[in-house]
Amino acid sequence: MVRALLSGNEAVAEGALAAGCNFFAGYPITPSSEIMHYMARELPKRGGSFIQAEDELAAINMVIGASWAGARAMTATSGPGFSLMQEGLGYAIMTETPLVIVNVMRAGPATGQATKAAQGDLMQARWGRHGDQMIPVLAPSSPQEAYDLTIEAFAIAEELRTPVVVLSDEFIAHGREVVELREKVEIPSRRKPRDPSEPPFGSPDPRIAPPMPPLGEGYYVIVTGSTHNEYGYRDVHSFETHFRLVKRLVDKIRLNVDKLFRYEVLGDDDAEVAIVCFGSVSRSAKQALRMLRSRGVRAKLLRLVTLWPMNDEVVRRELRSAKTIVVPEMNLGQLIYDVQRLAREDSRIVAVNKVGGGIPIYPSEIVEAALGGSR
């Protein structure tokens, strides 16, 4: 185990390299560019490919092409670029292309505040593409987790043949902390079809991704973003083909929720006050939890590491005892929709929203929200 002082962006890059990433395409954008700088420095000398694309549309599509050619590929961006990449993500979902996309969130919409942290892309990460679709979304809360979850993201991408979003933010990206790096990371290589008759776009068990035929090995694979049958042939008319395909693609993620859903719970089982959070805000929330408990409040913290798919059961169970639920987030209210949906009806849900200016949500604000007006 090596210990290093790394920014969140550097940690993402280190995680990617540890996971065997050998292709990176990106376009400069604050606050994610350092990921690209790191890969630009490391990949050429490690036998990988790095390319600075002409725009984010190109970057995500280059990553898709590289993935089909056998590479472990990734890109990193921020809000405006993430918006442009939605199109490519939709294609990657439809074609079951493994890739990792890191979105370092900044204050939006539009250009917003490029250097200031935010968490406003939660819903976009989940729902940004048109049509029915689902992809895993992981949210680190520190450089250490940025490292670990990037590795995790590659493993999920390969196993389920899906794009995976790592949702970081400017605080994590530019903050430097101590990161423990792993010696060796084993991620199983892609499963190829046994022979050309094994369908590359169909699976009897929706929880298991079909095998992926690499280009150039005589599989004569047909890849298309249009509706296709299990062998890749376009079928843009039939109800059965479309429904079967899209249902399987969503089920591939949804039915693996137990495997994909990571969360952290701290504090009292029978808490009266619960804090629900994700990402960098969790750091303040943890201190807030300690402050509440030291004042004799029975309190707990539920931190979502996986933001999608959502494990409703777990969240419902963890919020069962809470009369007051505080949801601090660096946006105007997004995670709170899940809480409203899953909390018991008589609970008091308090939002703590703050975004812009590079000002974090402080522990005292969370404590105040938890105690304010409590009976």
Add this chain to the structure above:
Amino acid sequence: MSVAKHFSRKYLREEVLPTPFCPGCFNGVVMNAMFKAMEELGIEDLRNFVFVSGIGCSSWIPNPLIRADSLHTLHGRAVAVATGVKLANPRLNVVVIGGDGDLVAIGGNHLLHAARRNMDLLVVMVNNMVYAMTRGQLAPTTPLGFRTATTPYGNFEPPINVAKLLINTNANYVARWCVSNFHKLKQSFKEALSEVSKGFRFIEVVAPCITYVVRYEGKTPGQKIKELREACVEVKSISEIDDVERRGKIAVGVFKKELKPGYVELYESYASRAREASQK
């Protein structure tokens, strides 16, 4: 004796024929020229080829018709996807086939930058002069005065001359032929697919849409080919292009042919410099 088959059939997926194209569509002729070139180059099967296309009629040429690996990608993004494929596995011959709307309008930026990088791709642009799949709207290549679904009173936007534009980039090879110039077109495919060829290679094929151009003009496909034989004038140097076009003709020919190192070669030497620098 088995029944004789058309020479293109060995490169095609039998199970998806007949083609999805309109009767007389020149897409098939472009394919014939490419396959004839491959046949003459002794290419038996296409396992080392990857075809990448976007959205549009000509983007259906490779996917699923051609018996090869093919990626039918998003509208405009074929060149970007192809770039990723090539960089991740430089051993593959990567061919992009697309229309003028796909490659030049929505995908124009990618085309320009792939040419700037001299990316090791063959890009075949089937210029049918309109958006055909979406029912005949204005394309960046639509001639002045043309009536389309979105210029019902006649096009007033001057068209872009793509091949001429690309001459002024780092592209190694730029050619334009009309679909009527079968042998010359085939020859260009041979040049662009031969073993020594590298870098960015661009072949434009002027192949007017059979439905939204040729039929609108009240012509048959055969008549259009005969007309193109007259209208397409081969130039020996790029200085003649303007002259030909001023006369209302279509300038065709090999406009540029160089053998500069392509992106892959340049990247490899860059990477070896990176390795040396890191060993110090």
Add this chain to the structure above:
Amino acid sequence: MRSIAFLGRGGQGIVFAGEVIAETLFEQGLYVAQLQSYGAEVRGGSVLSYVVFDRDRVENPFIESFSLAIVLHEAGMRRWMKHLEGSDLVILDELVSAELRNAVKLPISRVCVEKGVLGRENVVAIGVIAASGVLDPSVVERVLSRKRGFEKNIEALKLGLELGRDVADRVAAVLRL
């Protein structure tokens, strides 16, 4: 958990100072978290850079006051006035006109002018902290040796060590874990 903040104007090496302190404490075996806040402009704007450190992993780097804050220019103060008021100790460069009950003034910029290390106020300030012994001066030197302008920085560091002698006890009191 303790923290050290630098505040100033873009171009004063505020972020650099945070980096050096973070790396020094890291090499001294502590867990650190280093954050900064600055505008899109490279020079001129208000800059805050701070380091939170602890014997264990830093629970929360988003703090509302600092153990020690060093202000090198007034431009850096405006947005963070509440933080400064709540801090345990603030060191102001003597050119900063603001008054704070918890502040002492040191002639950091004047020393730089007089001793010919203009523009190294940040490193002089690091020296002031190191005078307390919380930062090991030899580790600071090692960290600086990996960065640009090493020789001038060492000069500045020494000036800071001297300048910090008078406040060493107060600095140590707020920073000792």
Add this chain to the structure above:
Amino acid sequence: MGCSIVVDSRLCKGCGICVELCPARALELSKELSPSGYRNPVQTGKCVGCRTCEMFCPDFAIAVVCNGKGSA
């Protein structure tokens, strides 16, 4: 000697390019419709083996056979 033209009626869409471009005027479109509803070309004159029809057939439906051999 001489060549003959083989038409695959499964693929031919009766576009008539082969008929119009044949320099020997050896082809005509049939009076009857093929099973897929198109008028396929039929050989009515002497084929000189230039293979123009093959090259320009957009539907890969035609093959010229000379001395019992197809194209190259």
